[in-house]
Amino acid sequence: MILTVAALLVIGAVVFTLFVRQRDLPAPEPVSPVEHLEERKARIYDGLRDLTFEFRVGKLSEADYQRTKAELQAELKRLEEEIQAVLEAEVGRKAIPAPPRADIPATEESFRCLSCGAIFDRPMKFCGECGQPMRRGEG
Amino acid sequence: MENLGALAIVLAFTLAVYSVAASLAGKWKGRPYLVISAERAVYAIWFLLSFASALLVYALLTDDFRLAYVAGHSNRDLPILYKFAAWWGGQEGSLLFWSWILASYAAVVVYTNRRRFRDMMPYVTATLMVTMAFFLLLIGFVVSPFKVLAVGREVIAAPDGRGLNPLLQYWAMALHPPALYLGFVGFVVPYAFAMGSLITRQPGDAWIHTTRRWTLVTWGFQSAGILLGAGWAYAVLGWGGYWGWDPVENASLLPWLTATAFLHSVMMQEKKGMMKVWNMVLVSATFILCIFGTFITRSGLISSVHSFAQSPIANYFVVFLALLIAGTTWLILSRLDYLKSESQLESVLSRESSFLFNNLILVASCFAVLWGTMFPVISEAFTGEQITVGPPFFNRVNIPIGLFLLFLTGVGPLIAWRRSSLESLRRAFLWPVVGGLATAAVLLAAGVRHFYALMCFSLCTFVAWTIVAEFYRGARAIRNRMGLNWARAVVELTHRNTRRYGGYVVHMGIVFMFIGFAGAAFNRDTTVEVKIGDSIRLGAYELKIAKLDEGRNPNYSWHHAAVEVYREGRKLDTLHPERRFYFASEQTTSEVAIRRQLNHDLYLNFAGISDETQNAVIQVYIFPLVSWIWIGSAVLFFGTILCLIPSKVKLQYARTEVVGVARQQAPVRP
Numbered sequence: 001m002i003l004t005v006a007a008l009l010v011i012g013a014v015v016f017t018l019f020v021r022q023r024d025l026p027a028p029e030p031v032s033p034v035e036h037l038e039e040r041k042a043r044i045y046d047g048l049r050d051l052t053f054e055f056r057v058g059k060l061s062e063a064d065y066q067r068t069k070a071e072l073q074a075e076l077k078r079l080e081e082e083i084q085a086v087l088e089a090e091v092g093r094k095a096i097p098a099p100p101r102a103d104i105p106a107t108e109e110s111f112r113c114l115s116c117g118a119i120f121d122r123p124m125k126f127c128g129e130c131g132q133p134m135r136r137g138e139g
Numbered sequence: 140m141e142n143l144g145a146l147a148i149v150l151a152f153t154l155a156v157y158s159v160a161a162s163l164a165g166k167w168k169g170r171p172y173l174v175i176s177a178e179r180a181v182y183a184i185w186f187l188l189s190f191a192s193a194l195l196v197y198a199l200l201t202d203d204f205r206l207a208y209v210a211g212h213s214n215r216d217l218p219i220l221y222k223f224a225a226w227w228g229g230q231e232g233s234l235l236f237w238s239w240i241l242a243s244y245a246a247v248v249v250y251t252n253r254r255r256f257r258d259m260m261p262y263v264t265a266t267l268m269v270t271m272a273f274f275l276l277l278i279g280f281v282v283s284p285f286k287v288l289a290v291g292r293e294v295i296a297a298p299d300g301r302g303l304n305p306l307l308q309y310w311a312m313a314l315h316p317p318a319l320y321l322g323f324v325g326f327v328v329p330y331a332f333a334m335g336s337l338i339t340r341q342p343g344d345a346w347i348h349t350t351r352r353w354t355l356v357t358w359g360f361q362s363a364g365i366l367l368g369a370g371w372a373y374a375v376l377g378w379g380g381y382w383g384w385d386p387v388e389n390a391s392l393l394p395w396l397t398a399t400a401f402l403h404s405v406m407m408q409e410k411k412g413m414m415k416v417w418n419m420v421l422v423s424a425t426f427i428l429c430i431f432g433t434f435i436t437r438s439g440l441i442s443s444v445h446s447f448a449q450s451p452i453a454n455y456f457v458v459f460l461a462l463l464i465a466g467t468t469w470l471i472l473s474r475l476d477y478l479k480s481e482s483q484l485e486s487v488l489s490r491e492s493s494f495l496f497n498n499l500i501l502v503a504s505c506f507a508v509l510w511g512t513m514f515p516v517i518s519e520a521f522t523g524e525q526i527t528v529g530p531p532f533f534n535r536v537n538i539p540i541g542l543f544l545l546f547l548t549g550v551g552p553l554i555a556w557r558r559s560s561l562e563s564l565r566r567a568f569l570w571p572v573v574g575g576l577a578t579a580a581v582l583l584a585a586g587v588r589h590f591y592a593l594m595c596f597s598l599c600t601f602v603a604w605t606i607v608a609e610f611y612r613g614a615r616a617i618r619n620r621m622g623l624n625w626a627r628a629v630v631e632l633t634h635r636n637t638r639r640y641g642g643y644v645v646h647m648g649i650v651f652m653f654i655g656f657a658g659a660a661f662n663r664d665t666t667v668e669v670k671i672g673d674s675i676r677l678g679a680y681e682l683k684i685a686k687l688d689e690g691r692n693p694n695y696s697w698h699h700a701a702v703e704v705y706r707e708g709r710k711l712d713t714l715h716p717e718r719r720f721y722f723a724s725e726q727t728t729s730e731v732a733i734r735r736q737l738n739h740d741l742y743l744n745f746a747g748i749s750d751e752t753q754n755a756v757i758q759v760y761i762f763p764l765v766s767w768i769w770i771g772s773a774v775l776f777f778g779t780i781l782c783l784i785p786s787k788v789k790l791q792y793a794r795t796e797v798v799g800v801a802r803q804q805a806p807v808r809p
Contacts, residue, residue: 006146009190013150013183017157020175026254036343040481043410047556054555057612059567061560068557 033090034083041083044076048131052116073128140194141206141285147191148235148283151242152275154180154187158268166261174261178249181264184271185242192239195232195284199225204297207286208232214302214723216694224313228304230437230452231284233316237433238274240324245271248328256345259335266331273459277452302723305695311371319364319391323429325357326394329401330426333419337470340477347405347418352783354405354422358398359779365391366772377729377744379662379760381768384533389512390432393505397425400501403494406638410556411491412481416471417498419478423467428505430460435512486558493551500544507536542594545653548646549602552609571608575601595657599650606643606650613640634787644778651771658739658764666746668754669700677759680741681705685713687755695719700745700755704734716745716757739763 032038051072055065111120115132127134158180165173195208199222204210212229213222221228227236245267252260278284287294306312329350336346368388369381382388401421407413434456471478484491511528518526553567578600579593587593614628623631633640667675675682686701697719704712714732721728734741742760749756 002140002143005143009143009147009187010150013154013187017154017176017180017183020172020179024175025171026175026257039343039345040412043412047410050556053613053616056616057609059553059555059559059563061563064555064558064560064563 034086037079037083037086041076041079044072044079045126045131048072048129052130052132069129076128140198140203141287144191144194144285145279145283147187147194148275148279148285151184151187151191151238152272152279154184155268155272155275158184159265159272162261162265162268174257174264177261177264177268178253181242181245181249181268184268185239185246188235188239188242191285192226192235195235196223196226199223202300204300205287205294206284207288208284210288210297210300212300212302214300216723217300217302218308220310220313221308224307224316227316227320228307231278231282231286233320234274234278234282234437235284236316237320237324238271238278240320241267241271241274241327244325244328248331252349256335256349259332259339259341259346262335262338263331266334267327270327273455277455281452281455300723302694302721305719305721305724305726305728306375309371309375311367311374315364315367315371317364318360318367322357322359322361322364323391323394323432325353325360326398326422326426326429328353328357329422333422334467334470337419337474337477340474344408344412347408351405351409354398354402355779355782358395358402359776361391361395361398362772362775362779365395366769366775370769370772373765374731374733375728377731377746377758379664379731379742379744379762381765384511384530386512387432387436389508389533390428390435393509393512394425394428394432396501396505396508397421397428400498400505401425404498407491407494413484413491414495414498415478415480416475419471421498421502423471427460427463427467430456430463434460488554488559488561488564490551490554490556493547493554497544497547497551500540500547504537504540504544507540508533511536538591541653541656542591542598545595545598545602545649548649549598549605552605552643552646571601571604574604589660592657592660595653599654599657602650603647606647609643610640631787633781634784637784637786638782641778641781641784644781645775646778648771648773648775648778651767651774653771655764655766655768655771658762658767661763662760664758664760666756666758668749668752668756670754675757675759678761679706680759680761682743682757682759684755684757694723695721698745698748698755700743700757702732702743702757704741714741714743716743718745718747735766737766740765 048069051060051065051068054060055062060068111123112118113120113127113130113132113134116127116130118127118129120128123134126132158177161173161177161180165171165175165177195206197203198206198209199213200219202209202213202215208229208231209225212225212232217225225232227233245264248267249260249264252263256263288297289295329346332346332350335341368391372383373379373381398421401418404414404418404421408415408418434453437452437456484495486492511532514528515525518524549571553571554564559567575597579597582593582596587596610629610632613632614625617623617631618625618628621628621631663678665675665677667673669675669684669687671684671687673684675684681704683703683705684700685703687699689696689698691697697717699715699717702714702716703710704714712734714734716732717730719728719730720726729744729746731745732743740760740762742762744758744760746756746758748754
């Protein structure tokens with residue numbers, strides 16, 4: 001009985017470990033050359049949200065708020081240019097304009113941030129002023 | 140049956156070694172089959188160790204005294220709960236328990252990342268399995284839990300076991316080792332991801348995002364484990380203390396200090412890409428200190444009330460630690476270019492700099508505790524004589540450090556990220572500082588003269604004020620915008636940023652605990668020989684000895700006292716301190732009687748029977764504010780759970796949208 005169990009343990013462990021089928025291999029991950037840059041962008045949006053909140057609750061003066069916000073926006077702009085440059089180098093073509101988002105209707109309301117009221121020329125998913133989501137019902 | 144258990148462990152060890160080799164070979168040679176096979180081995184190891192653990196637990200529950208471990212740590216009359224807890228009550232069983240927890244964590248890591256981080260995962264798996272292989276080497280070939288008792292070549296069974304150490308027969312001690320191990324072992328995961336990201340030079344901070352939750356859960360378990368141990372010490376050891384700076388206690392505190400520093404500084408890396416080298420060092424130091432702590436507890440290197448007997452595994456730990464430290468140091472130094480910060484500290488008056496101070500102080504405390512803990516070994520190496528460092532040294536160093544950390548806990552929330560102007564700081568600090576000073580003034584007027592207690596209570600007021608102000612200001616802003624009532628506004632506020640506000644709740648728990656610590660400055664006690672009818676006076680209490688008796692059961696013999704508690708002539712309670720002698724282990728324990736209140740505990744210990752007079756010796760203590768330590772522990776744990784809840788505002792954003800500049804801005808209303 002013990003020998004049987006021992007044999008089953010050994011054989012089971014070896015078979016399970018060594019017999020890997022083709023379909024057990026994971027599909028290759030899509031590799032984005034700009035993933036780490038996108039992470040930095042997320043960080044800056046997070047910083048914009050924190051900044052707006054801290055100004056709202058009185059931890060920052062107006063001058064500090066405007067100065068820091070301008071710095072974050074400048075950083076975002078630089079990052080976006082870097083992302084575009086990497087994508088251009090990747091595909092070897094001219095800059096691709098941001099595609100219109102089909103799920104956001106192209107009305108005046110879509111271009112206004114519900115959190116801070118800033119208005120943009122094109123539909124945005126996140127506000128470049130306060131960092132909040134701009135879709136209706138969010139933020 | 141013991142042969143099956145031993146086979147399972149040896150087979151698991153073989154698979155761990157295979158997994159390391161297959162992970163690395165599969166990665167270096169570009170053979171994904173080998174990488175997947177290595178991950179399969181992780182699952183197989185978990186199954187084998189679960190099987191081995193089940194066999195050991197079965198042996199404990201069925202009193203199989205052929206096994207040396209069962210005979211050494213259990214007995215027939217032990218309650219079922221403690222027979223199960225004997226799994227981790229002794230060295231061999233606790234190392235098997237350690238290994239099983241590690242295998243469980245490794246299986247979860249491999250499964251949850253089976254489609255992610257494919258570049259890094261072979262190195263993560265290899266790091267986990269190297270650690271796994273080390274512990275399996277110990278329990279497979281050096282200190283096996285399945286060793287049998289034998290005379291010559293014949294296996295024998297002891298008629299009964301020696302029983303579990305009666306000091307461990309307490310509910311908190313049934314939970315303390317599992318909680319602590321879940322913390323200790325868990326830190327191998329962030330470490331493995333850190334090494335994986337270093338080796339592959341991962342762009343970005345994916346390893347930090349992935350392991351942040353692991354780190355928080357692990358830290359939560361570490362905290363729970365340490366606090367359960369403190370609760371046990373208070374309720375069981377009979378002297379009313381909850382922390383004695385014992386080497387094994389310190390061994391659990393060391394990685395907690397560096398883990399706390401890591402949890403704070405990781406926010407800096409997530410927000411600003413700063414302190415990358417520091418975070419690598421902290422997560423590595425935490426893991427190495429976990430192994431070091433296990434080494435101190437298991438090896439008997441330093442005398443401790445906790446540690447096990449001198450053990451043959453000490454040298455194995457020394458070699459493993461040396462290789463770990465050397466390998467990690469080389470890897471970090473060779474990748475310094477990859478760990479360059481993306482931004483700099485912009486202002487001393489910023490939350491970043493308060494985090495930096497917080498980190499420096501925590502590491503300084505860690506170093507001081509480590510120095511004091513290792514001093515006996517160091518002094519023996521140089522002078523031939525072990526010089527023990529006791530609580531006076533640790534208290535003298537760590538009380539000021541702790542108070543400064545408490546101060547920083549209040550400062551952090553008051554200042555903004557990046558920079559704060561002096562004007563906004565003046566506004567933010569004014570009322571909390573006034574509150575702290577007012578507390579000091581009131582206490583001074585009431586006659587409190589203990590300097591550290593005064594500082595502590597003042598700082599507790601300061602910090603509590605800042606935390607409450609944070610919730611108040613945030614909830615007020617949400618109320619104004621959304622029209623919610625205060626309770627819903629607080630919930631909405633917390634849900635929008637659970638990391639921040641969960642963290643504030645954790646800090647409030649720390650404040651409560653410091654209130655409890657400060658109460659120790661006002662402890663009172665007396666020790667009296669008594670007979671039936673005698674009275675004891677301490678503070679406002681009068682205690683009358685109503686009954687003294689003795690008896691025995693199959694497990695132990697006992698002396699018991701019934702003590703009536705009076706204050707201002709009114710009877711409040713009857714307490715029952717007891718002293719026991721356990722037959723199997725020949726050990727004496729105290730069953731203290733505690734009357735717990737928010738402002739103080741009344742604590743009675745039946746210390747023994749006087750040799751000369753045969754009278755009972757009763758120790759009476761009054762411990763002011765000690766309940767706040769346990770209340771703070773619960774709040775800390777609740778805050779940790781809050782931090783783990785996903786925030787309402789998602790951090791996802793468009794990957795292809797260009798950041799726009801507003802055509803028209805609306806003013807942001809404060």
